[in-house]
Amino acid sequence: MSSSEIQIKEMVAHKWDLASETFDTHAGHGIQSKKERDAWKYAFLKVFPEKGLKILDVGCGTGELSLLFAEMGHEVTGIDISRKMLKTAESKAEACRANVTFEEGDAENPHFDASSFDIVFSRHLLWTLPNPKKAVVNWGKMLRKDGKVVIIDGVWDNGTLASRVRRNAGALVTLLVERKDPKKGHAGYSDELKAQLPHAGGAPLEKVKEYLSSAGLENIRIFDLKDVRKAQKEKMPLGERIVRSHQYYLICGRK
Template identity: 50%
Template sequence: MTIQENQIKQTIARIWDVSSETYDSHEGHGIQSEAEREAWKNVFKNLLPPGRLKVLDVGCGTCEIGLLFAEMGHHVTGLDLSEKMLAKAREKASRRGFDSVFKKGDAEAPPFEARSFDIVVNRHLLWTLPHPDTAVLNWKKVLRKGGRLIVVDGVWNDGSLETKTRRLVSDFCTLLAERRNPRKGHYSREIDSELPNRHGVPSEKMLEYFRAAGFKNVRDLDLKDIMELQKKEMPFRKRIAYNYTYHLVYGEKN
């Protein structure tokens, strides 16, 4: 890692440290209803082999997704660059009686032995990475033979006039209703310039990463139904802009 890359990752970690206090309260990040919780678990159950599995939630944040696997009886390890996100994750796991383990580290290069996990999962991470292709290769390394990689991401900004208009209206309404700048905490232009998928990751690009890394049985699932459940819990000012392409890509290690 170059000095510049290290500085960028430290800056990103500080941004997520600040976001940790409110992250789970944001629709689309924290799970806001039992219906959404069960929907996520049903999606994941259909992708998992039988038995108690070792799961790595890479770029876990507050481990909202990883702890769903703990609820299903699996052992979860969470990895993140942000100490404050990890503190939230530990608190949540402890409160719910899970034996989950949390470690600070780089999502692009997980500091674990090869073939350590049955499942590697992440949500809303791939778009934040400077080297997503390298990350997918390294996630494969820590998977056992037959292990599964599950990545949830979306296209957050397709550049269309409709999307720009929806965001402007939503941001203005949020500014009026909540008396806060909804864009505070967004990445700077300097950081954005280092991210090849800064507007989100189309499913075609995700499939490309998986296939280039040599995963087999690669599948792409539309998460439109989960988005609809999330929107039910949102105020109108948030629903205006919540119009993304949202998907899960899954693959198995040979």
């Protein structure tokens, strides 16, 4: 890894350390209701209905979905670059007596052996990686035969004026009407850091399909998350509901 890449990842880790305390309070990050929890479970059962799978959650953050996978009967390991995110995840696992392993690790270069997992999962991660294609290739290597890479991501800022206006309007409504900080739970990357990331505004679906294909994964499928989004919007501030019209998807490929 080059010194430039190391510096980028140190900056990323620092930003998420700062965001860790309030991350779960943000709709779309922490699960806010039973309805949302059930919607996530239903979505995942369509992708991997089997029980007792070995799952690696890369960029697990506060472990929200790692814990959900454990609740569903899977053996889960979560890795993240942010130590404070992991500390929160460990506290949550201890509180609910969940048997999940959390470790500090680089999502682009996980340290696990080949053929170690049935599922390698990521949510809202590709946008913050300097080398997303490399990451997906490495995730594929860690899969057992017939295992799957499962990715949840989206595009919230496509660089257009309309996208910028919608985001600014949403932030203003949240601040003025609901008296809430619209940046709460977000890392707040600088323009300098964003310039080092190929998908700083979100990872487009077609590009992620290319990454999965390049990793040698087959039977690439896209799943509908409308029930999850509907449940999330019920708990979102008005300003965020204005913003949440962007592309959002679950996609997976099989080894």
